[in-house]
Amino acid sequence: MTFLTKETIVKKIIGTSAFALVTSALVIGPASAQDYPNKPVTAVIQMAPGGPTDLIVRVIQQKMGEELGQALIIENKAGAGGLIGIKNVLSAHADGYTLGIATGSSHGVAPNIYENLPYNPTKDFRPVGTLVMAPGVLVASKAAVPDCRYETFIKKLKENPGEMKYGSAGIGTLAHMTGAYFLAETETDMLHIPYRGLGPAMIDLQGGSIDALFDNISSARAHLKGGKICALAIQSDKRLEEYPSIPTYAELGLPQLNKPTWYGLIARAETPDAVILELNAALNKTLDSESVANLYKGMGVQPFKSTPEEFSALMQEENEFWKNVTEKINFAKLKL
Known part of the structure; x- marks a missing residue:
């Protein structure tokens, strides 16, 4: 790391x-x-x-x-x-x-x-x-992104503007604003669904009620092992030793989002x-x-x-x- x-x-x-x-x-x-x-x-x-x-x-x-x-x-x-x-x-x-x-x-x-x-x-x-x-991590439901590839996620966002949903810990939280910043930088659109914390949002992500979540690796890690969600991008200068399969935002052309x-x-x-x-x-x-x-x-x-x-x-x-x-x-x- x-x-x-x-x-x-x-x-x-x-x-x-x-x-x-x-x-x-x-x-x-x-x-x-x-x-x-x-x-x-x-x-x-x-x-x-x-x-x-x-x-x-x-x-x-x-x-x-x-x-x-x-x-x-x-x-x-x-x-x-x-x-x-x-x-x-x-x-x-x-x-x-x-x-x-x-x-x-x-x-x-x-x-x-x-x-x-x-x-x-x-x-x-x-x-x-x-x-x-x-480091923050962009996670998505496997129901929304079956192959767990960032490119698939972006393609789906561009083809279905405003139809996919992302959750957050509430209006004005870091998860909400990171999502808004991401959408602006990628010129895409998703519906924001605020929750009272990332824990409840993660439950709905795994259940398929929302499609994505701008979480923190510390809270997402246990759920990644469950097989219902996958990590698409990480806020880090280099890939983490513990999660070598997760690309950094810089690798995906968004170095400005590499901000732990x-x-x-x-x-x-x-x-x-x-x-x-x-x-x-x-x-x-x-x-x-x-x-x-x-x-x-x-x-x-x-x-x-x-x-x-x-x-x-x-x-x-x-x-x-x-x-x-x-x-x-x-x-x-x-x-x-």
């Missing part, structure tokens, strides 16, 4: 001269935060169980709890394209006991597609650290510096764990450590990327 290194990505985002600055530690916060944590910490997942966000966060649950000395509790609060979960974190106390999950959807896509987004990704939250870099996504932990903006440092240290130690690394490798994703400052730079780059995409595809902003 080939990914860009963390250093390469961060230097690309903020420039080599500034790279040294983002590795500096935060100033230690008030004394009241020094006994953190003294009770369980909750991570709110804004997507349904069984989807990539859920699976990726659950890998760190036990080990990070051990590093913190307190249990890490997982709560799924899906709906409204992830907004319900994000708002839940926003309404919690800024004490580090309720964490959120930042994704390309919440901190890249959403700010560029909603007129009245009920949160500001940079002002309302502060980054704790990244979890993984994860990321996942990370966030907290309320007013969370004390000392708490953020404690969480970041526990998270990075967790990602150093061999058992966690092996689980992620089996999912087709790569552990991706960062400082809070590095994660902030990554989120800013993601926001700019989707700003350019929404402008290119003339996406009309939505109202909540």
Whole structure:
């Protein structure tokens, strides 16, 4: 499996001269935060169980709890394209006991597609650290693409504009917008069917109710073994070692779609510096764990450590990327 290194990505985002600055530690916060944590910490997942966000966060649950000395509790609060979960974190106390999950959807896509987004990704939250870099994968029902070939899929799309259907985790999610970007770049059309998470969408894909899904390899891998769906393209610079038969988008003439996504932990903006440092240290130690690394490798994703400052730079780059995409595809902003 080939990914860009963390250093390469961060230097690309903020420039080599500034790279040294983002590795500096935060100033230690008030004394009241020094006994953190003294009770369980909750991570709110804004997507349904069984989807990539859920699976990726659950890998760190036990080990990070051990590093913190307190249990890490997982709560799924899906709906409204992830907004319900994000708002839940926003309404919690800024004490580090309720964490959120930042994704390309919440901190890249959403700010560029909603007129009245009920949160500001940079002002309302502060980054704790990244979890993984994860390649997205285009999967299709074998009922729609019996030979599992991308060329067959595209041919069918062009011959039947607007008749085939693709699912997503909801309007405005990364799966939805990746699909919209794909359709614009290939000059094809499909009907978008939003779900409350990729897990329910995958069930309908296997049942033949929808034809395609822009999923994450971490959640699609188990279903690929079932024989009812097949992978047509992967977001990666090179074919993954674990999935050598899946061509990259670049091989298929769409290098602009070769953009793996990321996942990370966030907290309320007013969370004390000392708490953020404690969480970041526990998270990075967790990602150093061999058992966690092996689980992620089996999912087709790569552990991706960062400082809070590095994660902030990554989120800013993601926001700019989707700003350019929404402008290119003339996406009309939505109202909540």
